Amino acid sequence: MTLSTSSASDLPALVLDGVGRRFGALHAVSGVTLTIHAGERRAILGPNGAGKTTLFNTICGDYPPTSGKITYFGADISQLKPYRRARMGIGRTYQSSTLFNGLSVRENLYLAVRAAKSGRFSMIKAGPGHTDLVRVAVLAEQVRVDHILDTRIDAVSHGQRRQVEIGMALAGDPKLLMLDEPAAGLSAAERPELVTLMAGLPRDLTLILIEHDMDVALANSEKVTVMKDGVVVVDSTPEKVVDDPVVQAIYLGEGH
Amino acid sequence: MIIMSTRRWALTGIGLAILLSLPLFLPNFWLVNIFGRALVYGIVALSLTFLAHYGGFVSLAQTMIAGVAGYAVAMMAPNAIPLGDVTLPYALAIPLAVLAATVAGAVVGLIAVNTREIYLLMITLALAVGFSLFAQSNITWFNGYEGIRNVVGPEIFGRPFRTPMVFYYTALIVAALLYLLVLYVVRTPFGLVLQAIRDSNRRTAAIGFHVGLHRIAAFALAGFIAGWGGVLITFYNIGITPSSIGLWATVGVLIMAVIGGLGHPLGAFIGALIFALMDTFASSIIGHDRFNTLIGMVFLIIVLLSPDGVWGMGGRLAAALGRKDRNKITGSNTGSEQPR
Numbered sequence: 001m002t003l004s005t006s007s008a009s010d011l012p013a014l015v016l017d018g019v020g021r022r023f024g025a026l027h028a029v030s031g032v033t034l035t036i037h038a039g040e041r042r043a044i045l046g047p048n049g050a051g052k053t054t055l056f057n058t059i060c061g062d063y064p065p066t067s068g069k070i071t072y073f074g075a076d077i078s079q080l081k082p083y084r085r086a087r088m089g090i091g092r093t094y095q096s097s098t099l100f101n102g103l104s105v106r107e108n109l110y111l112a113v114r115a116a117k118s119g120r121f122s123m124i125k126a127g128p129g130h131t132d133l134v135r136v137a138v139l140a141e142q143v144r145v146d147h148i149l150d151t152r153i154d155a156v157s158h159g160q161r162r163q164v165e166i167g168m169a170l171a172g173d174p175k176l177l178m179l180d181e182p183a184a185g186l187s188a189a190e191r192p193e194l195v196t197l198m199a200g201l202p203r204d205l206t207l208i209l210i211e212h213d214m215d216v217a218l219a220n221s222e223k224v225t226v227m228k229d230g231v232v233v234v235d236s237t238p239e240k241v242v243d244d245p246v247v248q249a250i251y252l253g254e255g256h
Numbered sequence: 257m258i259i260m261s262t263r264r265w266a267l268t269g270i271g272l273a274i275l276l277s278l279p280l281f282l283p284n285f286w287l288v289n290i291f292g293r294a295l296v297y298g299i300v301a302l303s304l305t306f307l308a309h310y311g312g313f314v315s316l317a318q319t320m321i322a323g324v325a326g327y328a329v330a331m332m333a334p335n336a337i338p339l340g341d342v343t344l345p346y347a348l349a350i351p352l353a354v355l356a357a358t359v360a361g362a363v364v365g366l367i368a369v370n371t372r373e374i375y376l377l378m379i380t381l382a383l384a385v386g387f388s389l390f391a392q393s394n395i396t397w398f399n400g401y402e403g404i405r406n407v408v409g410p411e412i413f414g415r416p417f418r419t420p421m422v423f424y425y426t427a428l429i430v431a432a433l434l435y436l437l438v439l440y441v442v443r444t445p446f447g448l449v450l451q452a453i454r455d456s457n458r459r460t461a462a463i464g465f466h467v468g469l470h471r472i473a474a475f476a477l478a479g480f481i482a483g484w485g486g487v488l489i490t491f492y493n494i495g496i497t498p499s500s501i502g503l504w505a506t507v508g509v510l511i512m513a514v515i516g517g518l519g520h521p522l523g524a525f526i527g528a529l530i531f532a533l534m535d536t537f538a539s540s541i542i543g544h545d546r547f548n549t550l551i552g553m554v555f556l557i558i559v560l561l562s563p564d565g566v567w568g569m570g571g572r573l574a575a576a577l578g579r580k581d582r583n584k585i586t587g588s589n590t591g592s593e594q595p596r
Contacts, residue, residue, distance in 0.1 A: 082458075082462055083461045083462075083467070086462055086463055098459050100455040100460075103451055103455070107448055111449060111452050111465075114448075115464035115465050119445065
């Protein structure tokens with residue numbers, strides 16, 4: 001199901017055209033226009049409340065946009081339900097770890113694998129050696145949680161939960177992966193694990209990363225979008241963003 | 257792990273052996289009115305526990321759905337009083353009744369698809385009360401307040417269903433199969449999705465599952481389970497009346513599930529057994545004037561001592577005993593206090 005290189009470069013992975021989302025009188029996001037090319041690594045930066053996560057929510061469909069249009073590989077997905085978008089290859093993680101707490105690491109990953117296929121209502125238990133379980137093992141190795149597969153999610157460390165989350169987002173072979181502050185709350189010891197993991201992601205995967213930590217964001221991206229108060233203030237390369245006076249004002253103002 | 261599961265198998269075997277051998281030494285009254293009754297009502301409570309524990313949906317409509325099957329089988333039953341327009345042999349009437357309950361479950365699931373917690377309780381309660389009031393006021397099909405009598409159940413191997421042994425073993429086999437069905441289903445993709453919805457329905461959708469359809473399917477499966485309970489309860493009572501599916505019956509099933517413990521499917525049957533015991537003997541212990549007070553007190557004490565019911569109490573007891581054993585083995589010389 002991977003696109004050929006020519007068509008992938010023809011069609012941008014994601015085009016946001018004047019996307020806005022309001023909650024009552026609050027314009028959480030307004031007039032965001034962005035083009036993200038297939039295979040691009042994009043970071044979204046900005047202070048708390050800038051609308052970064054809301055922008056993610058409009059893209060994945062948790063809160064569809066109240067204005068504007070979202071085009072994903074040429075298809076208008078603005079008003080599709082989240083599960084439809086997920087099946088089209090949009091994977092995401094959440095800022096707060098909302099995993100399936102009553103289930104094991106294996107079962108969490110297994111569900112994500114099943115979600116991408118038919119037979120979602122299957123009432124037949126997968127036996128040992130089932131292809132889905134093989135896929136789970138591969139994923140677990142990829143996100144480096146293969147040693148804790150039978151542990152219940154609520155008993156694993158925060159860093160490992162983050163890794164499981166990324167594994168689940170990868171299970172459906174997404175074409176677009178959105179990571180919402182994957183490094184938030186990680187200890188110094190856990191960070192390198194995450195960086196290794198992210199470096200190992202397939203090159204043709206389009207990646208959008210919300211990151212609070214400017215250094216992490218700049219090191220992992222080709223283009224950077226800076227948001228503030230729900231609008232895009234800068235959209236440029238990492239080098240230019242560092243020197244941008246607006247960005248400096250935002251981050252120095254935060255005491256950075 | 258291996259020791260644990262061996263112990264579990266041993267306990268299952270012992271439990272099953274006891275249940276199978278009950279007719280050898282129990283008087284018929286106990287067999288039918290305590291254990292048999294606990295099994296058939298336990299099936300309805302099981303459908304509630306299944307939804308509540310694995311899906312996080314507390315549905316008060318399970319008694320009403322059991323009632324759909326009960327009324328359906330009664331309307332089609334041969335020899336029923338009054339006799340329905342269409343009578344079918346039990347071999348057809350029972351599956352059709354269970355099918356009706358499955359559909360009713362799906363419909364309840366559909367109506368309540370976007371509600372959770374207190375609103376789910378209110379919607380399912382409203383449906384339950386609504387159906388019972390409808391049955392009470394409809395004469396044509398439901399025969400109103402009197403309901404449908406003389407639903408005696410099929411003959412099994414040439415023996416009437418009301419024979420204590422036949423009734424007990426049928427109830428036991430059906431209950432055991434449905435119990436095993438629940439234990440199996442919750443390990444399948446469908447059952448795991450249900451638990452995923454319970455833990456985070458947003459993420460369940462984000463990885464690509466249609467949460468609403470899974471909820472409806474879960475309610476349909478719970479309807480299937482409750483339907484078997486409804487059919488057997490109707491045979492147990494030799495008929496069905498609106499009051500047997502009314503508010504008090506609804507609350508009764510909820511009490512069974514809660515005092516038994518919502519944490520495990522077995523809790524439903526434990527709760528139903530305690531309920532049957534209390535309901536039968538409270539009046540002879542304390543007299544007719546105060547027996548409801550005694551029932552209420554016992555339930556209150558159970559829930560206060562153990563919010564997760566008798567099943568949870570048993571779990572904590574086992575854990576405490578296990579800890580004591582470990583202390584003995586490790587020979588703690590710092591005294592009995594163990595750091596947590």
